[in-house]
Amino acid sequence: MTGPILSVSDLSVIHGNECPDCRTSTGPEVGTNTCASCGAVVACTDVSFDVYPGQVLGIVGESGSGKSTVLQCIYQDLAPTRGDALFAEFEQGDRSIWQANRRQRRELRTYSMGMVYQNPRQGLNLLVTAGGNIAERLLAADWRRVEDIRDTASHFLNRTEVPINRMDDFPAFFSGGMQQRVQIAKALANNPTLMLLDEPTTGLDVSVQAGVLDLLREIQSSKGMTVIVVSHDLAVIRLLADRTLVMRHGQVVESGLTDQILEDPQHSYTQLLVNSAA
Amino acid sequence: MGYTSVRGGLDAIHHAEQLIERTVQRARSSIDPAQIQSFFGLALDRVMSEGSLYDPELAAIALQQAEGDIIEAVILMRSFRSTLPRVGYSFAARIDEQRVHRRVSAAYRDIPGGQVLGCTRDYTLRLLGMPVDPLDDIQDQDVPGASPAFPTVIDFLRREGLMAEPPPESPEENPADITREPLRIPAPRSARLQILARGESGAVLSLAYGALRGYGLAHPYVGEIRSGPVPVSISHPVTGRRARIGWLPVTEAHMVFPGSGSLSSDAADMSVGFGISTGRDERKAISMGIIDENLTRAEGKTPGSPIEDQEYVLHHIDSVEASGFVEHLKLPHYVTFQSQLHQSRRITELVKASRAND
């Protein structure tokens, strides 16, 4: 059996000056993210997990649980306070990606990872065309033929069901659903090994959500892509994730196979989540 | 032909210069620079501030040569200044050694040392061609000068803990010199203050005004504004002792900004924006104080408006740089424009062709 593609250990993100009490005065038992002793905000502590090739890992929790923080650290939008993340495509997994220099970080984002943010405005440049948004990732990977770039952009827009005749239009004028599809096409453009989805359907109308979810599931299974999906919505997790972490107040309270967690939740918080979703 | 002639550029330049020269020579034969010094002191203050060279005589000559165009006079001062080597650094001037000619606070009615109105136009009626009232018999010795040491208003705020103590002076460390070292953003405060102090008065004023109107920190208070000469001292090259080499007339503005305090930090609630100009340019000093504090508070944050943005403020308020680049557009751009014509024609053709295909 092959090893994990990504192995995160002891990830902690603390905003403000940390004190020795931070760890014990926050978390699900205490019911807060703010350290009573020093006032630091503990976004997440001691988060560890492995992701295997082709697997979809779900992270579920309410807002403030730290789930998006974990994703932002992996995509390096945010620097962790401590922890390691060994990634198969970075120095053979010998060194944490959080020790990468700026150029290496950019290479990871260009060649190995794709990110879909909840708000398409974060992942798209609304001042350039839909095709240009996809081109940006290809250009970063040194593509230098306009025709090839446009063929590939068409391919992925087609794949994500964006009409090709909108390729040279500005996504600022697109509907929210279509913006999200362009963002997914952009994230897919370099065939990333690891796809990161941060609440990919949360901002969308309910009628549009199902279509985007089907699309994501279909692309994942056809490509065998490794995915980490973060959501507050158990329905999204149920549909996409093989394994799931449940987070609350910055800590992982439960983890396991998604089916198992949904059928037989162990932690009281998970039980609450499952029951209220039912 | 003149401007566009293929040959004979030198002749054209020579003739253009002669026309200016004639005016300048007429001015030189009818006005003595000493007269400019006596009656146009505020204009010279601007020339010296923005020219960053204190020399009223040279400033008067520059202003005369520039037909009263302050920016042109500043260019003359600056290009002369750049031929002067830096001999050394003075000690930081001590404001409590200032001979106060004027000093007002808008924060307190009564301040130790008192409010000293001095020579100001603040309360004059702005009537064009105002009739001259008969003068009272004011003797020169009634004008304050050899005043006692005035404590500053912000000293009292510091004593009360409302404002942080200034960082300790480090005598070994010379301030940044923006005339010798290119600007790096984020710039240290010493570099920022130098650029602001040399900044074009109108540019500094309108940025400060924009800040006050809502693009920056809310209403500050004039803790105090004070004018008068301060002694300039250096370390004596032989004895090493502190030696006074002259007096520099300056106007300082201490702009008090509240609002720094928060429950999650120990920061004092008030802080001070510092403005200084040579001579009596109060408008410039106040404006500079406003911009200084806006930049300081925005340090390390993503700027929300131009006034909080070091790159925007520091790169665009220098009169020599701004006027040079704007006015260079007058230079011939025949080649550049030819290249542009080619490109615009090509693109017009491509657009036509693509329309025809539709």
Added chain:
Amino acid sequence: MTSVRQLVQDAGVSASAYSYGFLDETAKREIRRKTLKAIAIPGYQVPFGSREMPVSRGWGTGGMQLTLSLVGPDDVVKVIDQGDDAGVNAANIRRLVERTTGLSTTLETAMASIIQSRHRIPEEALRSDQILVLQVPVPEPLRNVERRVSAARVMHAERDYSKMWLALYEDIVRRGEVSFGAGYPVMVHGRYIMAPSPIPRWDIPLLNQSDALYLFGAGREKRIYAVPPHTSVEPLQFDDYPFAVEDFDGKSCARCGANDTFLEESISEVGMPRFRCSDTAHCDKVLESREVGT
């Protein structure tokens, strides 16, 4: 000792009051050091303590500082503005060089050891014993895609140029081709994207693998950069949208008849376009050889 004040008041402003080459020795040394650094890192913009010069900033003060810090008693200087030795700015700068150094200047490209130019490279091939100093208004090639100097510096440091390439791509999509006219961005030695100063596209190929040293000076923006001899300089281009120089469609110079030079268009009194060489010294030379030939 005559005071500076006296000299200034003498109206004639005697040039002898100033150092050789206007700048003081410290300034010249610094500029030479920064120039060496620029040559050592082709295409990299070296910040320098740009001095104020006795002309407006933006009127060639960067080029002037380079020229004045490099000239010695054996140099012959040529100054061109948009190809024209007699252009008003060229004449003015030449006058400053003459007055502050006592050097002689030339109009002939081949005679010059240092050529200061604004927005043109001479048509005549330059030699290895010649230096071309180009005046630069905006040294930052990324300014259009990243207006913050601090951010652009990081992009250069990391060779992160995808924003620039994206701008070219969007240009092609929206306008049919890359729309830079003068000042077409180039890649130097495969490492730094560089603003070649607003020279026409016509001159861009002359930067590549040249025998001469090219120096670029931006006074207002306080940057020096260089293309050393025999360095690769390539215009940014897509494989299927190759860079092309201006095409004059067989037109020739109305004065010397040349049809292999960069032509400048003017509008005659009757509104008809008229073409002539932009490089006036080269035009003279062609004309002379024609006359000798007849």
